[in-house]
Amino acid sequence: MDLYEYQAKQLFARHGVPVPPGRVAATPEEARSAATELAGPTVIKAQVKTGGRGKAGGVRPAPGPASAHTEAAKVLGMDIKGHTAETVLVERATVAFEEYYAAYLVDRANKTFLAMVSSEGGMDIEEVAATRPEALAMMPVDPARGVDAETAGLLAARAGLPAEVHAAVADVLVRLWRVMAEEDALLVEVNPLACTQDGRVLALDGKVTLDDNAAFRHDRDAFADAPAGGSAGLEARAASRGLNYVKLDGEVGVIGNGAGLVMSTLDVVAYAGESAGGARPANFLDIGGGASAQVMADALEIVLSDPDVRAVLVNVFGGITACDAVANGIVSALEMLGDRGLRHPIVVRLDGNNAEAGLAVLDAARHPLVRVVPTMDAAAELAARLAAA
């Protein structure tokens, strides 16, 4: 789960990482009163779960309450890389004398955590990393030891930070590590980590990704997104039934088991569509391993409630999942949905565990909309053709 900047900064504050005072606002009015409360110059910052907001015009100075209103009106609703700014963070403006960069992340290749610190933070850190890698200190973090004062001091020194800020930066690095370790984060990135004229070090930005697998040992209710409408509504409905569903922009509904096979099915449908009227996959839906008839029925119901869908492809390779359960799910879903004027064809390909029993179930049901096809490629071709027809 990615956090908004303001949520990241709540976690920072909880672990004693200094951040400028700020308030979240959803309307220009709220931004104005937030600026009044904060007293003095502020910065209006788009709250979107992506980087590069500054470059996109989503971070704007507002010297007082009136301009906070004006600037918030510009930023609210702004689209940044496909993310809409529903709220802004109204934050006390902080004059950075110097801007550093600090991050902890998971290093997949080395199977551990990595710390990265640079004296040249700011909006062009990727450029710095690419052209002058020596300006970016990288160090693996021993997971058992973590980042203690000694490690943090070493990091500050290797990053080439001025000696007089070592102690203050090291203290922040230790606290940021606590955010990483104690909150089960996969990424904690601060860019810029600002140093003020009077030597204070504080986080002006915060990007945090929390590990969803660790949700069971944390209270994260405050970070949950509000339920949304439209395709996000479909995704939420699928999630509430334990289904992994992502809406895409095509016409062929896709249901399969296992993320890899479903992804592969999307590809095969898209290739088939290239020579069959341009049909594309309408969604990703993984029913997971060992799916029951009920799960299959839920999956069909969700995919068929997408108004863009014109044909459905069910592609299951039974490993743990039994194909007869999948077939029973299809049949019972069709019964359930029958009254609702179901009219789109459903192409089914079953292989593996109990495939023969599954095919027999479909055969016995003789549903006019169900077409059974023996291979994945042929099934994708038929589904793409039916969707384009």
Next chain:
Amino acid sequence: MAVFLTKDSKVLVQGMTGAEGARHTARMLAAGTEVVAGVTPGKGGQAVDFADRRLPVFGTVAEAAERTGADVSVVFVPPRFTRSAVEEAIDAGIGLCVVITEGVPVHDTIRFLARARAAGTTRVIGPNCPGLISPGQASAGIIPADITTAGRIGLVSKSGTLTYQLMYELRDVGFSTAVGIGGDPVIGTTHIDALEAFQADPGTDAIVMIGEIGGDAEERAAAYIEERVTKPVVAYVAGFTAPEGKTMGHAGAIVSGSAGTAQAKKEALEKVGVRVGKTPSETARLMRELLGARS
């Protein structure tokens, strides 16, 4: 021959008394695996009955290993207990620990992998993986045994169902070992580890490598293949049409230098001479062509 798991492997199951553990123990036995014991803390002294045998349950891995000579452990315990289960296996010196559990916190995985590295005696496969199978010899995990046959292809994959799909497509040719390494961001055994083992295995003639979007494991595997692998490799990458994942910070890209897209992975592999199939069935066809050309 095979890699990591052979007919001589003695397998214990951590979490055998749970529903999943019991179900898959039965399947592993049916596949010819020598499963010798279960381990569940607090249930030492019990036994579980399977079709043609009764398996003892021990309270600790150390005791189970000492009493049965087990050298492989398959972990079916819930995510919140996985770290301690794996660390127990490492501390008991189990040579291969296969972690099937899905949903293990990444911090826990990093901790137990660091422990395994320090101990230097345990290979970990997974977590969040289907395990591995050496058809006709043994199975450690949940890969169905009846969809393929023994043969001379080695397979390594992040994805379970794609593993099954390819094993099935090439069932007439057969596999030495198929290893499902798991799709988590941090895993114990990587594509590269499996490639290295297959390269060294006299029972493996050719390798199928299956990847998917995200991370840069396939790109690193490509570099490894160029340097060290002389056996023919055919690859498949899933996710060409997957929507581009949003990236949060800059840190990920700075470290990997890769976009993590299917296209980038395909290009990296093709650049080192690996043929990449557009679909699973094309991948199977490429493998047949390769083997045909050699014989």
